[in-house]
Amino acid sequence: MSENPNETKLVNFAMANSIRRKIINFLADGYRSTGEIGEIVEKATLGFHLKILKDAGLIELEEETVKLSEYGTNFLKGKKEKNAEEITDFSQAKPIEIARVKQVLPCIADSSKLRVSANMTPPLSGVLKLLEPLFPRSNYSDRKDSLIIQKGEIITTVYGSGKVSIRMVENEDEAKEELERLKSIINEAIAKGEAPAPREKAKVDLIEIYKYLPQTNCGKCGEQGCYSFAIKLMARQVTLERCTLLKEPEYASKQEHLQVLTSYI
Known part of the structure; x- marks a missing residue:
């Protein structure tokens, strides 16, 4: 062409x-x-x-x-x-600021919790992948240019575009605390001028995946049961979308946890 x-x-x-x-x-x-x-x-x-x-x-x-x-x-x-080429020069990254919280809505998985959106400036698309080792439970997705960070039940997603999403927080104040914590950790690394040392990827256990599946063995996914489906998920031979039960309201919380867990596979 x-x-x-x-x-x-x-x-x-x-x-x-x-x-x-x-x-x-x-x-x-x-x-x-x-x-x-x-x-x-x-x-x-x-x-x-x-x-x-x-x-x-x-x-x-x-x-x-x-x-x-x-x-x-x-x-x-x-x-x-x-x-x-862009992500190797970590020393050129600039300190970030978290813009005001833009949106506060009930969490899909648990309506008693909140999901909050904010913006990070400047965006960290160039160095986002290198920030993964800063957080004990995190995973960078190259396809989505996003970094998923898990701390207990709280799930934070930082996108290369600068958008930040926090799910499963008790209230807006807790979300703001998490945003400040995120900002502090990232800016401390930027101040050092060098990328954190890579670490071994967080591993997901098959039983952990199976625990959050419906465990009805309905067969709608085309597998013999939920355990077989979990094995296929671990092997990346199927996607979560194949389990139609997870789309039902009663399984919303399980689906959210599975989305995070499968990002580590």
Whole structure:
């Protein structure tokens, strides 16, 4: 694909959407079926997003099979190399500030708790991955450019865009305390001017995953039972979306815990 202005605009438009970026990263390991891609993005809009990526020359679509085009492979490789360059210079990171709390709503998993949104400035997209070792229970997602931090029941997600989300807090004051704690830890590391030493990833036990599943052995997921489903989750052969019971209100809390736990797999 040549680098003319119109084609560049098509690529920029295609990659401006988080769902399409997710699809491109998902294809980095090779061929995928449209069914597999439909498990990680909304199926109703899958065709629309695939068409845009194809028109931009980033993917090749043959019947029900999708793969990165040569241009798409080179584009993704170049993007990763650029990001790698950006995150190595930790000394250039600037101290952060937490903007005022923007939103306070009941937590989906437990209506007696709150979920709170705030903004962090400047955004830490370039060094977010390197901050992972600062927190005992945390995991960075390259696909979402987000850092999930767990402290007891409280789940904090920091996005590369600067958005910060805190779930399962008792009240707004507790959320503000967590935000101040987050700011203090990050700024202390930035002041040192060097990235924290990498640490071993937090490990998730199979029994821990199974504990939060419905344990009804209904078979709706296509597996013999919840334990078999847990094994498939640990092997990344299925996604949480396959368990339809988790979408019911009574399992909302379990689903939220599982979303965090599976991010460590």
